[in-house]
């Protein structure tokens with residue numbers, strides 16, 4: 036098993052009134068946004084963790100600690116680019132990524148293709164390797180109560 040690797044990532048951020056809502060590098064107009072040290076982009080964070088996980092390189096908290104002033108207000112798509120550079124420098128490339136965002140509101144469907152485009156651009160891969168789905172959790176739990184949003188990501192890496 037030296038040619039392919041699988042990775043998984045999961046992230047959550049709390050939502051607060053009047054803060055920017057940035058998901059997959061897309062600024063979405065909404066009355067709530069992420070309470071976070073960085074920009075709180077849950078999708079970029081879950082994907083970054085999946086990429087690191089595939090190569091057993093730890094997680095983004097290890098590489099970009101939220102106690103560090105360097106990453107305060109950080110653009111998470113830039114962090115994603117740095118993570119992917121770690122992947123490619125080790126001789127791996129993304130086969131595909133499949134992600135799900137869990138959020139009650141707003142509807143994310145109108146923004147999904149821009150998110151896919153942003154991520155494909157940062158990773159320099161064709162957009163058809165990047166899948167993003169969105170779902171609600173039927174008003175259950177913290178996403179249902181609009182207290183936060185979550186994202187899952189699974190990636191396949193290929194050698195070469």
Ligand code: MG
Nearest residue numbers: 046047077080
């Ligand atoms: Mg995070």
